[in-house]
């Protein structure tokens with residue numbers, strides 16, 4: 001009886017460990033929940049991020065907070081560029097603030113139901129950052 005219980009515990013523990021290893025990380029980008037799928041390589045997580053390049057020189061600050069307990073990656077990314085006046089309606093998203101590349105717009109998913117990379121799976125327009133203004 002005791003041996004059986006130990007074997008069962010070992011199985012459960014092994015299963016739990018296996019589960020923990022493959023449990024997906026929930027990514028949020030600038031506070032927006034993302035559909036990005038995170039890859040694994042030994043102890044590293046591989047986070048695929050898309051950077052829109054609009055000028056001949058782009059500088060970005062990307063900060064990633066990794067929370068192994070809750071399986072979360074909190075990404076803060078911002079482009080260092082000249083301040084825009086923000087008084088024209090964003091024409092990329094028709095001033096909706098939603099990513100126009102998504103299907104449907106703002107879902108963070110592409111036509112095949114995978115994470116849409118223009119908005120890093122957040123559904124937020126990358127050009128106006130959801131503010132609807134450029």
Ligand SMILES: [Zn+2]
Pocket residue numbers: 099100101102108109116117118119120121122123124
């Ligand atoms: Zn998108």
Ligand SMILES: [Zn+2]
Pocket residue numbers: 090091092093094095096097098125126127128129130131132133
């Ligand atoms: Zn926009």
